[in-house]
Amino acid sequence: MSDEVERVQVMSRLEAVLASETLSDAAKAQAKNLLDRLGSGVNVVVLGPKGAGKSRLCDVMLGHALPEPGQKASVYSFDDVQTDPDESVASLCLQCDFLKLTTVTDVTAPQDMDDFAATAAWAMSRADIVLWCTSEFGPTEANIWADASDHLKDHSFLVLTKADRLAGQGQLNHVISALQYIAAEEFHSFFPTSTLQAHATLTRTGGIPDDQMAASGIKALKDTLLRLAMSGRRADLDSALLFLERYGADTSAPETAKDEASSPQRQTYQKALDLLRSRTADISQDAAPDAVLNCCGALAEDLAELASAETQSAPDFDAWRNDLYEASDKVMLMTLENDLRSAADAATIILQLSRDLQSRVSH
Template sequence: MLDDASAPTVIARLERLLSQADLPPSVRAQAEDLRSRLSGGVRIFVLGPKNVGKSQICGAMLGQFEAQSQTAGSAGVCFTHSLHEGAAPLEDLHIQSLSVPLLESIALVDMETPDDADAFAHSVARAIAVADIVLWCTETFGPDETELWKNAPDYLKDHSFLVLTKADIPAAKGLLSERIGALQTIASEEFHSFFPTSTHHIRSMLNDGIDINGEALAASGVKALCEAVSRLAASGRHADLDRALLLLERHGVEDQTAALAAEKSHVKDQTPSKLNSYEGALDLIVAATPALTPARAGPDLADHVLRACSTLVEDLVELAAEQTQCDEAFETWRNDLYDASDKVVLMSLENDMRSAADAATVVLQIKHDLQDRIAC
């Protein structure tokens, strides 16, 4: 796979391929599709029933709730980066360009939810026909939603997320654990992953002109969702780059494979070894230990420990994500970290002493595993 920095070079080579007058129609179609995908970003659609908080999820991900708007009659809003010139994935979307880092590699589409059930079904069908990733936002994922989602192809299901919105509401009623348990069962069969979220405090902070820090974003569940989306989008973008290079090499368009490979090799040469990554992760845990074990108890002890655990695990995930040279054992460890991050996010939503103790236990397990790996 190639780094995203190679995308402009690949797009330019695709343009040269498409300029050939005698290009076979099937090859032209492939080249045009790849050019569009690499120019416009990975297509992520936010779907779900009316009033479940889809736009709030988009606003929290973008950090700009005031950006939510669309013209009358449009099928939804397509948020793109100002660097992108590719067309929207559906022709009747209202396009908004924002200079948001998340949008540098994706196009985020907040689909309108029609009041009519048949119109909603048609809207979902249109979206899943062109989406690379779907964020299905829900409060219950009832039978009607199940019926609509069953039509999604297996590939899309394996690259989509079930998002519980407004998690603060069932949490206040003592129903969050039950709700999460039910949706996790569904997600394990129908989606790539499951994320509970609560954007109420994020929106209040933004409306009050308060900058959103990492702790607040992590506590909302949106940070973990954004990171998972970014990882999956990066994987899809790399796959598109590889497909484009194969197409270009097959048709002999200015073969720059050696130069691109050298660029890739240079990136790898700058990557720390697996052992250094393990030791660096252990150093992070050791440095965070005082925050995980405060000297004095207090009414905010659970919140303190959960925030410290959440921040630490997110730092560990970021460290592991930077590693590109890895074997099966390292990949297993990295995936375990992703799972641990998801667990700590769930525990943070509960915000009680039992959850704090469970989160600290997760961190302790990571520490012991690292010590065993370094010793091997």
């Protein structure tokens, strides 16, 4: 099942659970939040000081010349989101493959850096991924970015814009060396980009050749961003599945009768799936990391013991059993780290095991 098909099915199940009126107010709020996240995509915020080249980067990345806010355009629509009476950001809505997974927000930067700090703080609080565009990432920018959460830093990119201009000034290598060090500490990745020629071609012809896209540095940025966005969408799906498991909603596809339904392998898969379903509700998203890790660790160990107790052997079953042992080892290692990220990763592994078993039982 593709992630897109699964997303639609999961959203439908969430809507059905909400309509059933069986949830507490807190659970309803959580379900609505999950629906919003699955419906809106991963929020990518493009930030940086005024004149950093953010809009030109968006143009090249999305493959369309960006009109100014307020102008009529058949491709883009703008929604002004007020941060305070004097400032706003414009959300860009565009029909392209990149935006099937993401919502891109280009933040208009005030000239005054104090005002920019307030706008950036507002935008960062709503971002899943930040593209911080800069030509130097000086102390003022660093101070603003220091207030970002560790989670956001781990999912954001430092983007050096106008690399072609720096190369012409003989400063490119020096700037790249300095920013690589900063990016290693403060960001997920670092990408030097040169959009001048690509943007000129886009404006003139309406498109950008693949080789020019690669040479601009935008292709590498976009590919990495898409992989991260897909990971974020998968995490949102896992959270929704965990919610549905916790509140007793069937998250599996309708089962069909199979000639081999009573095979020993299928019986073992069903036992493992029943064990997962009986214990998944114990993995609370509101629990402390050590509680989540202890629950996931015990569950992974019990699944491994169930699999090891089976004497049957078949290539597919042996591969599943080996995968289960590997997953159990990973969860055990995560319990040693005992932090929020490890707890989320452990819960994701448990949900992956559940999805795999649902597929094995129903096919």
